[in-house]
Amino acid sequence: MAPDSVYGVGNSYAFDTIGILHTGKSFPDWRLEVVNVPVPVD
Numbered sequence: 001m002a003p004d005s006v007y008g009v010g011n012s013y014a015f016d017t018i019g020i021l022h023t024g025k026s027f028p029d030w031r032l033e034v035v036n037v038p039v040p041v042d
Contacts, residue, residue, distance in 0.1 A: 014041045 020033040 009041070012041060013039075015039055 016037045016039050018035050018037065020035060022031045022033060024030055
């Protein structure tokens, strides 16, 4: 949930989250990396 959404602001979230999909030669080698990005909330 992003801090710039109504839900994020109402719950004082100070971060945004993105996912990076790392693919491999076969599907079982795929990995999802979750990255939390701090965002100042005024």
